Amino acid sequence: MRIIFTLLLLLGSTGLLHAQEKHTISGYVREKGSSETLIGVVVYCPGTSISTTTNTYGFYSLTLPASDSVTLVFSYLGYRPETRRLSLSRPVELNIDLLPDAALQEVEVIGHRQERVSESALMSTIDVPVAQIKNIPTLLGEKDVMKVLQLMPGVQKGSEGNSGIYVRGGSPDQNLIILDDATVYNSSHLFGFFSLFNGDALKSVELTKGGFPARYGGRLSSVIDLNMKDGNKEEFHGEGGIGLISSRLMLEGPLSKGKSSFLVSGRRTYVDVLMQPFMDMDGRGGYYFYDLNTKLNYDFGQKNKLYLSGYFGQDRFYYVEKFDRNKTRGGIDWGNATGTLRWNHLFNDRLFANTSLIFSRYRFNINLEEEYEDGDHFRLNYFSGIQDLAIKYDVDFLPNPQHAIKAGFQSTFHRFNPSAIVVKDSEINRTDRDVDNVDGVQSAVYVEDTWRPRPDLRLNAGLRLSHFATGNKNYFMPEPRLAAAYNIKPDLAVKASYARMNQYVHLLSNTGIGLPTDLWVPTTDLVAPQASQQVAVGLAKDFLEQDLALTLEGYYKKSDNIIGYKEGASFMMVDDPESAEKVRWEDNVTSGQGWSYGVEMLLQRKVGLFSGWVGYTLSWTQLQFDSLNFGQKFYARYDRRHDVSVVGVYQLSDRTTLSGTWVYGTGNAISLPIGYYSSNPNNPNATEGQYTYNDQVTYYGDRNSYRMPAYHRMDIGIQFHKQKRWGERTWEISLYNAYSRKNPFFIYMTDEYGNDGQVNRKLKQVALFPIIPSVSWGFKF
Known part of the structure; x- marks a missing residue:
């Protein structure tokens, strides 16, 4: 830690050398009407490349040259931008309340500026608005953060219904899942069919698949914050x-x-x-x-x-x-x-x-x-x-x-x-x-x-x-x-x-x-x-x-x-x-x-x-x-x-x-038997494949050398909103696997005896979910 604070001190000293020429504007950005702090709000000076974003707790800070007039714009997805003009002759403490505007019209969006993917130094990072997560249809109508993350490139789902995620070839334990700074070791309910994160309680969801900042560690494949x-x-x-x-x-x-x-x-x-x-x-x-x-x-x-x-x-x-x-x-x-x-x-x-x-x-x-x-x-x-x-x-x-x-x-x-x-x-x-x-x-x-x-x-x-x-x-x-x-x-x-x-x-x-x-x-x-x-x-x-x-x-x-x-x-x-x-x-x-x-x-x-x-x-x-x-x-x-x-x-x-x-x-990719042989050398019928179950030894070829059929599925949903005197009511109707594709959950080998007494080995597939309506x-x- 001594090295870190020495570095901070040196950098701080560099800033103090210009204290007579520069001043700092800092504060918190919140949601108007609730005072909920907002993460990732873009704060920028129009016409310049100067910008910053609020941290996890809604705090921002910009140090600028002293000026009689400085213009700052505060912009965040789903909120109306705020513009402030102020004199910067001394340090300024400026807290901003942004007004929610969940139904932004196209004409209003033109002036809206979120953090652009081309401006961030980081890559392989995706954030999904929680409001958008709530609109995506899922199994039995349960709004599921992990299921939505499975829809992102580089993130694979396991088997049908499984909420475990496999990021860029990694296994489930190689994902660091953090909820308010605390590590979550098992993120699913019902043996993996549903995740434990309730969207009503969440403010933000961010997935990092690579190019990890140094503040994250302890896992190989991803960070879900x-x-x-x-x-x-x-x-x-x-x-x-x-x-x-x-x-x-x-x-x-x-x-x-x-x-x-x-x-x-x-x-x-x-x-x-x-x-x-x-x-x-x-x-x-x-x-x-x-x-x-x-x-x-x-x-x-x-x-x-x-x-x-x-x-x-x-x-x-x-x-x-x-x-x-x-x-x-x-x-x-x-x-x-x-x-x-x-x-x-x-x-x-x-x-x-x-x-x-x-x-x-x-x-x-x-x-x-x-x-x-x-x-x-x-x-x-x-x-x-x-x-x-x-x-x-x-x-x-x-x-x-x-x-x-x-x-x-x-x-x-x-x-x-x-x-x-x-x-x-x-x-x-x-x-x-x-x-x-x-x-x-x-x-x-x-x-x-x-x-x-x-x-x-x-x-x-x-x-x-x-x-x-x-x-x-x-x-x-x-x-x-x-x-x-x-x-x-x-x-x-x-x-x-x-x-x-x-x-x-x-x-x-x-x-x-x-x-x-x-x-x-x-x-x-x-x-x-x-x-x-x-x-x-x-x-x-x-x-x-x-x-x-x-x-x-x-x-x-x-x-x-x-x-x-x-x-x-x-x-x-x-x-x-x-x-x-x-x-x-x-x-x-x-x-x-x-x-x-x-x-x-x-x-x-x-x-x-x-x-x-x-x-x-x-x-x-x-x-x-x-x-x-x-x-x-x-x-x-x-x-x-x-x-x-x-x-x-x-x-x-x-x-x-x-x-x-x-x-x-x-x-x-799965492993399936490619042959059988008898463990009893005295069995006279072994060469003809006629041996008892106790004699039978299964032979597998290369591991995971067989491919299950491709997986595909469509889900659709519709929401009906209505304003009431006491608030808002929403009915939602959805179809999971709308065209009832029989996606394989697992495949196994079975023996079937023909009329001639010969054993015929067949592959059989078990499908888990047909079309499932929910309301x-x-x-x-």
């Missing part, structure tokens, strides 16, 4: 909805008007409640999940602000059986809990700091309880998971319009539970408790600078030093980052980036689809940290009159020390949890390499009556493990040669919104 709303400081408001499988409600309002506010958002499914009347009294079961987002904040003035936010969610399968006087109950549950306490402090008009105390926990649990008529009982509880306690400190230093410096550090104490089992048996009066905890400390210090040495050139250069300690083993890893953008024309830029990343926590998975039974484990003296290097080049073009942005990128990523199970190995045995603690996970894994490369195209429009995007990806992903596939390279399961997504949202009128998506993707009722007040 989500920020919750702060809560309305001026008025009490609510929003909610009732759908086919769940209902949701969000409430927000002031605790002290203009200074403090709260936000509470909840969602729960109720299929279990609806099914109860149809179940046998001697045997009941069900499933549900719930989410709860909460946030409190207090504004102590221009210098200090305090935020407290949390997320709590759980999935639960349960059953109860009765037989005579014996009773058995059990279930599986898993869930996340996060909590973040953040303190913003403004040292001066150029130096902004945030301190965060963070808690995060993910836990998977299997429980079984048996009660007998003689009073004895047996209880078993098996669980695994990961828990974090972290501190994070970040500073934004804005000495002049040419430099935007970020620096900070983070330290996280991890406690891994690869295996924990508790058994209580009253019959033998015995309690066994075998808890396997592994502790580790992950830390990092970073500095980055977005530097504009000339009007047509922007650079983002940074260095992150990461460290991981567990047991007697310490890893120190430097992670250099560099991104550059050169404007050939004001609306056309060529970009390039390089990033090195390291990952110290790993997810062991047999399935590769991010099930809750997957196991989080740390780097050890036997398992090295995963590492990657990624380079990318591209073009960014803004079509200003049409409000379109086009990006074209090519990338190459090399990954080392990626891990997976050895052939036939497993760790998490749901059907036999007592034996799980006997397995040493390090002995069951192997490490290898990965290569991912491809080209991505995105044409996007965020404003106007018609918005949406078209994305296309051409990519290759190969893996190589010494102990798998005879040491030869093979295509990853979710290697997808072609991936296309088309998304459109059309505001037909103030009362009607139409939306639709169409996706196409090359089929997943929901939503409201705002």
Whole structure:
């Protein structure tokens, strides 16, 4: 940290040399009517190349030459621009309230200016407006952030209905998912069919696929940064909805008007409640999940602000059986809990700091309880998971319009539970408790600078030093980052980036689809940290009159020390949890390499009556493990040669919104048997393929050498809005898989006996979702 603050001091001194010639305009940008801070508002001087954007907490700072008259424009997507003229003879504190204008007309959009893709030094970064996410049709009408991100180029979906994402060839655990600074380890409900992020509580969503700024680290493939709303400081408001499988409600309002506010958002499914009347009294079961987002904040003035936010969610399968006087109950549950306490402090008009105390926990649990008529009982509880306690400190230093410096550090104490089992048996009066905890400390210090040495050139250069300690083993890893953008024309830029990343926590998975039974484990003296290097080049073009942005990128990523199970190995045995603690996970894994490369195209429009995007990806992903596939390279399961997504949202009128998506993707790569042979050399009929099931040995060829049929699907939706005296009512009708394409969920080999007694082996496909209609009722007040 000494190096970082020395650099800040030197740069600050450079700015002070010109203090007599320059002054700083700084402040916060908020939404008018709610005082919600706005992220990424563009602040610029018309007719010049001088501009900045607000940070995560709505703060901006511009240092300009002293002048009798300075014009600033504040512009943000979905809000009416604000223009201010002022005298700059001294430092100015200027807070701005922007008026929401969700129904911008085409004539109004002409004067609207958002941050252009050709102006940013960063590349491989996509933000999707939350309002747009809510208009996109999804499965059973559940608005799903992760499903929308799957529609972006470079982001692959797993299998049908799966909310896990695979970014530029990476696995689900290589995505850093952050909610208000807290890491979320499992981002899905219902074994991956729905994500846990409730759009009603979100303010912003940003996906970074490459060219990572130095402030991010700990994963190889992507960063998904989500920020919750702060809560309305001026008025009490609510929003909610009732759908086919769940209902949701969000409430927000002031605790002290203009200074403090709260936000509470909840969602729960109720299929279990609806099914109860149809179940046998001697045997009941069900499933549900719930989410709860909460946030409190207090504004102590221009210098200090305090935020407290949390997320709590759980999935639960349960059953109860009765037989005579014996009773058995059990279930599986898993869930996340996060909590973040953040303190913003403004040292001066150029130096902004945030301190965060963070808690995060993910836990998977299997429980079984048996009660007998003689009073004895047996209880078993098996669980695994990961828990974090972290501190994070970040500073934004804005000495002049040419430099935007970020620096900070983070330290996280991890406690891994690869295996924990508790058994209580009253019959033998015995309690066994075998808890396997592994502790580790992950830390990092970073500095980055977005530097504009000339009007047509922007650079983002940074260095992150990461460290991981567990047991007697310490890893120190430097992670250099560099991104550059050169404007050939004001609306056309060529970009390039390089990033090195390291990952110290790993997810062991047999399935590769991010099930809750997957196991989080740390780097050890036997398992090295995963590492990657990624380079990318591209073009960014803004079509200003049409409000379109086009990006074209090519990338190459090399990954080392990626891990997976050895052939036939497993760790998490749901059907036999007592034996799980006997397995040493390090002995069951192997490490290898990965290569991912491809080209991505995105044409996007965020404003106007018609918005949406078209994305296309051409990519290759190969893996190589010494102990798998005879040491030869093979295509990853979710290697997808072609991936296309088309998304459109059309505001037909103030009362009607139409939306639709169409996706196409090359089929997943899987392994299938190519032959059988007998393990019994004495079987006289083995040469003719006539042997018993016990003699049969399946022979597989190269790993993942078979392609499933291509995946494609269309979803359509329509929303009907109506203003009521109390607020707004919305009916939404949608069709998932509108032309009922039978997309493969999995494929298997089966034996069918013909009339002649011969065995015919056939491939069969299981499709999961046909056309699925849904209807929901939503409201705002």
